[in-house]
Amino acid sequence: MSRNEKYRVLVVDDEKPARKRLGNLLEQHDAISEIVEAKNGVEAVSQIETNPPDIVFLDVQMPGVGGFDVIDTIGPEHMPLTIFVTAYDKFALKAFDASALDYLLKPFSDSRFETAMDKALDRLAEKSPQSLHQGQDSEVLELIARRQRPGELWNWLVIKTGGVTRFIMAEDIDWIEAAGVYVNIHSQGKEYLYRVGIGTILERLDPFQFVRIHRSSIVNVKSIKHLEKRSHGEFDVVLKDGTYLTLTRSYREAFENALGQSL
Incomplete structure (x- = not known):
């Protein structure tokens, strides 16, 4: 993929005004071909499973199935590029442990949103066959290292x-x-x-x-x-x-x- 590609984005938030704000900001991007919404974690899991987006803006705290539950259900290795959106900064460390690309703290400015989007689009543009192959090599090396650390992989x-x-x-x-x-x-x-x-x-x-x-x-x-x-x-x-x-x-x-x- 390159910066000329068009991407599909999923916005997950139980609050309609929050979904609308992100939708309005995303509509200004030529690189976005489709914006899909989910108002809870269950809908988010269904969307990701049936038609995976390229980027997901994921609210942390939602009734029932929250943002981290979504990642746990899908599995980090199957998640699209994920940008967490929340009103609580206490979840930041856990978000990055879950391999989040970025973390938007409500209320966020337009410029802060643009920083997160630029990061996501740059990451997608890097996904050439060569970079993917290099990433696979790194994963193999990491697996070897994990096997040598007691308790990393459960026997x-x-x-x-x-x-x-x-x-x-x-x-x-x-x-x-x-x-x-x-x-x-x-x-x-x-x-x-x-x-x-x-x-x-x-x-x-x-x-x-x-x-x-x-x-x-x-x-x-x-x-x-x-x-x-x-x-x-x-x-x-x-x-x-x-x-x-x-x-x-x-x-x-x-x-x-x-x-x-x-x-």
Whole structure:
């Protein structure tokens, strides 16, 4: 992409005046081809999953599903360029930990908005095949470094239930299912509630072994028996224990990358 490209922007805020202000500012940009709105986190997740925007302006505090919940549900690796928008500066550090591109503190000036937009457009323009390849090399080096740091990648999960603390080895996990803001761990025919979000746990498991195949599920590649092709580029993922999961189109590329092969 270059600065001559046109981009799609998603504005997520539960307050209509806030969405209108951002929309008015975005309409002045020739580089923006489409502005889409979401008035809550659930709508934001749906928009990102079905038709991912290039940039998302994401409110932090919204009723029910907030901005960080959106990132946790989608997964940081699948998020568009994200600019957080909030009235509270206390979330700034957490926002950048979530790989936010910028952080607009309400009320923000037009010039502050333009600074954030310039940063986003420059970042999109840098996404040439060469820069993407260099980014992949950096990711590999970072993964190697993480494997050498104790606790960076989880080899086991510590799960507390009913006064009992269980240690579930990561290699024994068959698949992981979103359960609201938490996840259910499916391991050797048993199910355990684990109090972290699906995006968080994906970040801490070995990406060569665990792959997200759906907004609500992660699978251990070693637990897959075979795939059955469905319509529209989707697949049924059949596990060795007979469980049927779905590989959706939006996660097919990541799955193929993990395999190193096309389906």
